[in-house]
Amino acid sequence: DAGVTQSPTHLIKTRGQHVTLRCSPISGHKSVSWYQQVLGQGPQFIFQYYEKEERGRGNFPDRFSARQFPNYSSELNVNALLLGDSALYLCASSLVRGIGTEAFFGQGTRLTVV
């Protein structure tokens, strides 16, 4: 079975530009979450989507947005990029939203803002 897949794996953007990152969850998983991992730190929660609706949001500015499609894949959009947005962006999927549900992570998209 394919795991969580993210694209692209790497990209370089200029300050002020916009970026779209994509995530395909494990087949049958309906919940997708996004995390930002700055070098040397733990992942920080950005969004959770379940059944195509936003169910949770972390402490990130409105420049960050996301959506989930009918096939449960997801996009993370970041507008007006800043140097500080440079990070590894991780997508995680899970079967349901219950307590203790295991999240399966993709390998991430490495974003560099110059």
Add this chain to the structure above:
Amino acid sequence: GNSVTQMEGPVTLSEEAFLTINCTYTATGYPSLFWYVQYPGEGLQLLLKATKADDKGSNKGFEATYRKETTSFHLEKGSVQVSDSAVYFCALSVGGGGADGLTFGKGTHLIIQP
């Protein structure tokens, strides 16, 4: 708010040594607790979890016990191998559905020398 504190790394041990990585947490509700591992060049993988007090999670020789009285979830292994070299993250989620996502510690880089 929710937070996780884990021991700073890197932690360097010899093969077959005993491992302890300390993790303590604060949470606004009753959390589920997790240990995730990130091998070089790979995504995060769930190592073990516990969803209620006094539960012991275990996997691949690693163990951790959910201690509510000390708000701790320390990771232990009796005899480490070179292949255990990785970054280990302690994490928690609160509430049904984990809509606040996972809250991670900063990670502990473990280096096992032959």
